[in-house]
Amino acid sequence: MPPYKEQGIVLRSIKLGEADKIVSILTQGSGKVRGVAKGIRKTTSRFGGRLEPFTHVNLMLYRGRGALDTITQAEIIAPHRNIRDDLSLFAAGETMLEAVDKVSEEHERNVRLALLLLSGFRALDAKPADPAAVTESFLLKLLSLSGFHPALTACAVCGSRDVRLWSAGLGGAVCPACADHDAAAVSPDVLALLAHLATTELSHAGLVLEVDERTRRRSRSLLFGFVEYHLERRMKSVPMLVRTAL
Numbered sequence: 001m002p003p004y005k006e007q008g009i010v011l012r013s014i015k016l017g018e019a020d021k022i023v024s025i026l027t028q029g030s031g032k033v034r035g036v037a038k039g040i041r042k043t044t045s046r047f048g049g050r051l052e053p054f055t056h057v058n059l060m061l062y063r064g065r066g067a068l069d070t071i072t073q074a075e076i077i078a079p080h081r082n083i084r085d086d087l088s089l090f091a092a093g094e095t096m097l098e099a100v101d102k103v104s105e106e107h108e109r110n111v112r113l114a115l116l117l118l119s120g121f122r123a124l125d126a127k128p129a130d131p132a133a134v135t136e137s138f139l140l141k142l143l144s145l146s147g148f149h150p151a152l153t154a155c156a157v158c159g160s161r162d163v164r165l166w167s168a169g170l171g172g173a174v175c176p177a178c179a180d181h182d183a184a185a186v187s188p189d190v191l192a193l194l195a196h197l198a199t200t201e202l203s204h205a206g207l208v209l210e211v212d213e214r215t216r217r218r219s220r221s222l223l224f225g226f227v228e229y230h231l232e233r234r235m236k237s238v239p240m241l242v243r244t245a246l
Ligand SMILES: [Zn+2]
Pocket: 155, 156, 157, 158, 159, 160, 174, 175, 176, 177, 178, 179
């Protein structure tokens, strides 16, 4: 098999044997790829710190027979180092990584997902005032990309503008007539905040917002509940983000 080139973002890595690591990378052309980086844990490794999480890299790989490829070269396009140096940026970035790791498929091309993650990390690396808001905006965009955009301005079921309740199972905001037993009251302020975060550019999402803390917490909790419901698996870094953001 000939080698192939890719560019992508390092999601995570796990130790393998004495000196190697398996590195999981979201690439632009080949979806999620898992590759062995041989000798990466030796001090003399030619990989150095090039395959750390959050790093945007150019790669040379060999396709393996099984699930694992072999990474032979890596060079950094952008290290996004600020994300690793600050706890609130790190927590925000981890939540993005975790969510993308869940929704991406191995060797299934998804350019929009790779570009979304890159925009997310660029926005965090610029040290926004409110990193958690960048992640919330990112999650709303990820939901849309995955086909689960929540209804925010009209009832998810009938399209009525009289949206006063929220139901993750029904698809977001709902009117009183369509609400199910699980639906909870939601204020216009909360829906407006979510709609703002859904549409704003990631590079602007981290500006300090003129909203009260109660609205902020409520919108975050509805969003995380919605993400959990629709991505169907608990995201273990969400509690960490909530802790550092509050
Ligand atoms: Zn309705």
